[in-house]
Amino acid sequence: METYVLAGGCFWCLDAAYRALNGISEVVSGYIGGDTVNPTYEQVCTGATGHAEAVAVTFDPEVIPGSVILDAFFTMHDPRQLNRQGNDIGTQYRSAMFPTSPEQEAVFDEARKRAAGLWDGDVVTTMEEASTFYRAEEYHQDFFTKNPTQGYCLAVAVPKVNKVRAGFSEYIKR
Template sequence: MTTSYVLAGGCFWCLDAVYRGVRGVSDVVSGYTGGDTENPDYRSVCTGTTGHAEAVRIDFDENVIPGDVVLDMFFTLHDPRQLNRQGNDIGTQYRSAMFPADESQREKFAAALERADELWGGSTVTTIEPLGTWWEAEDYHQDYFAKNPGNGYCQAVAVPKVRKVRAGFAEWMQ
């Protein structure tokens, strides 16, 4: 059975790059959620006025990889102590947030947030927010890292995150 988590932790290119290399993950889709603007696009989300976050929907098989591992990877691949930013990406669209689809996911996300808070010394700012409407990002954002491996941002920001997760979760990588 496929489970889907929607997570935001900075630029969606980095989350996409990490999760596409994980065993049991069948799809990663970049998109926008958490705001109130209908049909947001990248340009409007980047203004920070839509309320949406850049996020990914991760579809995975819990018979292959436990949901807790997917969430622990999330808290490893970005810095959940940074409010409305990741590095030089600044604005509410880059916030650290989890968007549960139901109460069961909300409970799992809350437990993962507690584990992360212990790991990060009690200073996480990650929010758990209503999922709301999911808006798929433009085609050129899908699997961006694989399509643009030489991109400077990917080399400077995504590659270190991929390496960090690969080192900490080697048994779950493809």
């Protein structure tokens, strides 16, 4: 098993899209990259903690390659938007990758290069030191499944999940 920590806007969207893929054993929504110890959602939302909303995606590389995890990441959010995703604005919504080893850093860098070929404009996804990952409050875990008719989920998460389903159909859970 391997775990990638990725930030690409609201963690509800990343969580929902990754849960649709085979080979993923766990998706944890949380906070990383800031200075506040044990931040709350309310604190992170202010942008003052320095943390990004992120997911820790644990997967079996024998079932789903790490390159697919990363290519899906660059499909489900717009890596050209600095410190935002759509109407979610602030550093807590930045596009960032948090490698935990030199090997992950090299794989992440290759994925950024592939993404640059898919998008018009510059990819602004940062590579940041993997600091402590703080698990978000329980109500954020698997938020989409728990709240499928919530407005944000319908307007923002569903299109991202559908994009991943279309682009990575061979890895979708049946």
